[in-house]
Amino acid sequence: MLGFCERCHEMTEYTIRDEKKQKNIKGKSIEYTGKEAYCNECESEIFVSDIRDYNLAMLEKAYREKEGLISVSEIEIILEKYDVGKRPLSLLLGWGEGTLTRYLEGDIPAKQYSDMLKKILDDSNYLKEILEKNKDNITDVAYRRICSALQKNGTETDTSIESEDKIDYVVKYLLANSVDITPLALQKLLYFSQGFYKAFTGEYLFYNNCEAWVHGPVYRSIYYKYKDHGYNPIEEKDYEYGDIKLTAVEKELLDSIVRNFGCYSGKVLEKMTHAEEPWRATRTGLSDNEGSDRIIDKELIAKYFNEIKSKHGMLNTSDIRDYSTDFFNKLYN
Numbered sequence: 147m148l149g150f151c152e153r154c155h156e157m158t159e160y161t162i163r164d165e166k167k168q169k170n171i172k173g174k175s176i177e178y179t180g181k182e183a184y185c186n187e188c189e190s191e192i193f194v195s196d197i198r199d200y201n202l203a204m205l206e207k208a209y210r211e212k213e214g215l216i217s218v219s220e221i222e223i224i225l226e227k228y229d230v231g232k233r234p235l236s237l238l239l240g241w242g243e244g245t246l247t248r249y250l251e252g253d254i255p256a257k258q259y260s261d262m263l264k265k266i267l268d269d270s271n272y273l274k275e276i277l278e279k280n281k282d283n284i285t286d287v288a289y290r291r292i293c294s295a296l297q298k299n300g301t302e303t304d305t306s307i308e309s310e311d312k313i314d315y316v317v318k319y320l321l322a323n324s325v326d327i328t329p330l331a332l333q334k335l336l337y338f339s340q341g342f343y344k345a346f347t348g349e350y351l352f353y354n355n356c357e358a359w360v361h362g363p364v365y366r367s368i369y370y371k372y373k374d375h376g377y378n379p380i381e382e383k384d385y386e387y388g389d390i391k392l393t394a395v396e397k398e399l400l401d402s403i404v405r406n407f408g409c410y411s412g413k414v415l416e417k418m419t420h421a422e423e424p425w426r427a428t429r430t431g432l433s434d435n436e437g438s439d440r441i442i443d444k445e446l447i448a449k450y451f452n453e454i455k456s457k458h459g460m461l462n463t464s465d466i467r468d469y470s471t472d473f474f475n476k477l478y479n
């Protein structure tokens with residue numbers, strides 16, 4: 147790569163190196179790993195605008211993580227989960243109507259605003275309270291859409307205060323019905339569950355989006371929940387599986403996922419998802435070890451698993467076996 151070296155006074159080849167960096171933001175010291183370009187002739191630093199942008203993005207990410215601020219993709223999940231637009235939700239929260247638009251474009255929210263959003267993401271009862279209080283701020287149509295989304299999410303005013311998401315039930319069911327599942331394997335089983343459920347029923351099993359991380363598709367909230375296990379299996383004492391609200395159709399699909407994919411290690415499953423189109427397409431332009439929080443578009447997943455289903459002529463969920471064994475044989479023989 148060529149850049150202008152101030153010291154050599156000409157365009158020279160440069161080399162990029164990773165570098166630990168530190169910067170103060172709002173009085174807090176933030177450490178992050180950035181990059182720097184060095185002239186191949188004289189070894190002095192060279193300014194490259196792409197590298198500056200990259201460093202800014204890494205710094206911002208480190209700041210959000212350190213402060214526990216909500217990410218852009220989590221805000222997108224809120225909008226999807228409650229079937230609400232960014233403008234109505236801003237108004238509902240008593241903010242300026244363009245506030246969420248700015249956050250979605252990358253502006254960093256103040257801690258207080260971020261905490262409200264996180265609370266809404268985790269707890270639909272909290273949104274329900276706000277909705278009843280501020281419904282005059284939004285149109286009837288927007289109000290009704292949120293109400294029906296809340297109903298779908300299973301919120302009841304007078305029953306449970308803490309509502310669990312569908313994905314939490316799916317996780318419990320997968321854990322309760324398999325052995326030696328590591329967090330890595332769990333992520334892949336969730337992904338296959340989502341894909342095949344959509345292919346067989348036309349519906350998504352849960353609303354959550356997954357991201358195209360280095361080791362395959364990852365559902366972020368589940369990642370945080372189990373990340374302390376590292377590469378060790380999640381033990382029975384680590385979850386309560388008494389209360390699992392799933393339909394017979396959902397359970398049947400999950401049984402087939404456990405039977406046909408649960409027998410492989412997390413690493414084998416990772417290799418499978420790496421070979422599949424949705425993860426690959428989403429990571430276009432990234433190198434193998436490059437971190438990313440890009441969301442794998444649900445429609446990509448839907449399209450891919452639909453094609454798998456027709457290609458293998460699958461009629462019912464037990465036919466998933468054809469795909470998993472074929473796949474394994476292709477990868478390892």
Ligand SMILES: [Zn+2]
Pocket residue numbers: 151152153154155158185186187188189190
């Ligand atoms: Zn130079």
